[in-house]
Amino acid sequence: AQSVTQLGSHVSVSEGALVLLRCNYSSSVPPYLFWYVQYPNQGLQLLLKYTSAATLVKGINGFEAEFKKSETSFHLTKPSAHMSDAAEYFCAVSVPPVRDDKIIFGKGTRLHILP
């Protein structure tokens, strides 16, 4: 079975500081990995995805994540936090190629940006 574990349900960083949100995955086969962001009362928006190509994945809004197989990690980073980055972030995994491609989500990390 596939799963993801997000370390820290809440993370606070100062505006302009580095953002680091941690995610570890478990999968019996090479996974697809995703980071989604959810703003209050809105649906999920895909930030970036890893699909077995380059291990360093660049996404929208200045975010990037690095797939590290040896560490089973897919941490999300952004060099300089902005107030608009305050939201809930979800790491997720799916297992291709299978008949279905449902996504398994982590429990989420709420990012707080301090002025």
Add this chain to the structure above:
Amino acid sequence: DTGVSQDPRHKITKRGQNVTFRCDPISEHNRLYWYRQTLGQGPEFLTYFQNEAQLEKSRLLSDRFSAERPKGSFSTLEIQRTEQGDSAMYLCASSLLQGNEQYFGPGTRLTVT
């Protein structure tokens, strides 16, 4: 591209009542997914369709839940005899092809009193 839409955005109902939610996917997307998100948790997969065929149902989807996608376009999710434990955000997503990005709607927040 108008995105995935869901209706209603909010629903308050009394325990024991039936409710129905609608999802309109992005046009031409042939896959449609339903997820449930409870407070403090990530979304959990419920079921998905390829065109009008329902291909998988999660064990979370009890007999009180039923989903349809009659013409391979919009989908409905019905909950019969609602319970307080059904209170959650119900999210719909669609995608064009297997493995492609899933685009999420804004969700329907259900409160069962």
